[in-house]
Amino acid sequence: DEDPSQTLSELGKILQVDESTVSKRLKGLGMIQKQGHWVPYELLSTHVAKPVKTYLETLKWEVLPHPPYSPDIAPSNFHLFRSMAHGLADRLFHSYEEAQKWIDSWIASKDMSFFRRGIHVLPERWEKVVSSDGQYFK
Numbered sequence: 001d002e003d004p005s006q007t008l009s010e011l012g013k014i015l016q017v018d019e020s021t022v023s024k025r026l027k028g029l030g031m032i033q034k035q036g037h038w039v040p041y042e043l044l045s046t047h048v049a050k051p052v053k054t055y056l057e058t059l060k061w062e063v064l065p066h067p068p069y070s071p072d073i074a075p076s077n078f079h080l081f082r083s084m085a086h087g088l089a090d091r092l093f094h095s096y097e098e099a100q101k102w103i104d105s106w107i108a109s110k111d112m113s114f115f116r117r118g119i120h121v122l123p124e125r126w127e128k129v130v131s132s133d134g135q136y137f138k
Contacts, residue, residue, distance in 0.1 A: 050133070078125060079118030 008019040015022065087106055093099040 079121060080115075083114070 006014075008022050011022045012019045084103075084106060091102070093102065
């Protein structure tokens with residue numbers, strides 16, 4: 001903390017350990033070296049998920065299936081948005097109101113069975129998320 005521009009070699013000499021040991025410890029603390037400075041970085045959920053899951057199991061907590069955050073379509077709304085994406089292909093809206101009108105119309109055009117089908121496949125998709133252990137899948 002005193003001098004964030006210290007090199008691995010300098011830190012190793014101060015701590016009387018090898019540079020690789022310093023690097024491993026800093027990375028383990030959530031730090032990474034960028035342009036000569038040690039800065040915090042976010043661990044990916046896949047790096048953290050297994051140890052957390054294991055720890056919760058030692059506490060005898062019931063771990064409920066919950067999909068990790070993904071920039072892609074979440075399993076819970078996959079059916080809806082995938083279908084909507086087909087209708088949106090090559091479509092250009094010139095205003096928010098125009099887009100909102102199209103969405104309202106699209107939803108109104110779907111019958112109850114469309115939404116019922118999406119709800120019925122949720123358990124299968126959630127199971128796929130849990131069994132993939134947080135990894136991406138299509």
